[in-house]
Amino acid sequence: MQMKNLTIKLAGLLLACLLSFGISFSAHAAIEVYDFDSVQQEAQYRGLIEELRCPKCQNQNLAGSDAPIAQDLKQKTYDLIKEGRSDTEIRAYMQERYGDFITYKPPVRPSTWILWFFPPLLLIVLVIGWFWQSKRSQRVARGQSGVTVDSVAALSAAEKAELDRLLSRSNKHSNDNNEHDITSTEDKK
Numbered sequence: 001m002q003m004k005n006l007t008i009k010l011a012g013l014l015l016a017c018l019l020s021f022g023i024s025f026s027a028h029a030a031i032e033v034y035d036f037d038s039v040q041q042e043a044q045y046r047g048l049i050e051e052l053r054c055p056k057c058q059n060q061n062l063a064g065s066d067a068p069i070a071q072d073l074k075q076k077t078y079d080l081i082k083e084g085r086s087d088t089e090i091r092a093y094m095q096e097r098y099g100d101f102i103t104y105k106p107p108v109r110p111s112t113w114i115l116w117f118f119p120p121l122l123l124i125v126l127v128i129g130w131f132w133q134s135k136r137s138q139r140v141a142r143g144q145s146g147v148t149v150d151s152v153a154a155l156s157a158a159e160k161a162e163l164d165r166l167l168s169r170s171n172k173h174s175n176d177n178n179e180h181d182i183t184s185t186e187d188k189k
Helices: 002-026 039-051 068-082 087-098 110-142 157-179
Strands: none
Touching: 039 068, 039 087, 068 087
16 A cells, blocks of 8 residues: 555656656746837837747737747847837838838738739628628519519410329329328328
């Protein structure tokens, strides 16, 4: 019994050591320390790294990425801010080097028209189609479908006789099937 308790305590101690090692290992993540000349420069830096997208990560900004390229871009952003560059100049530098992907708001130009104009146009087309379909189904429900039956072009006598013959034959088969049906009417309900 003592051996079992000792084994449980040893396993618990080992688990605690592994957990503490894992927690301390994750605490050694890269911590950025940049010295800015003013609060405005720090605010500019924070705004830019929140706005710029990491080229390696999918839909993650520079502030939230730990990828090496993101670390390099943060350093470059810091250097450009220290040089006294404006937000517009820094964005232009990043877009020139990494393309429109680096920003969450690509500029409006012929190569990005589909990004800017396709979603609203698709929405408009879908709304118009929905209205047209609902109006059409309302007209059909009221009997105003626009389809008229010409009374002169009704069935000829031969066509009517053929239709009656087919219907009577169909009725006869359904009556024969009902006669051979052994289920009661209560079971059919």
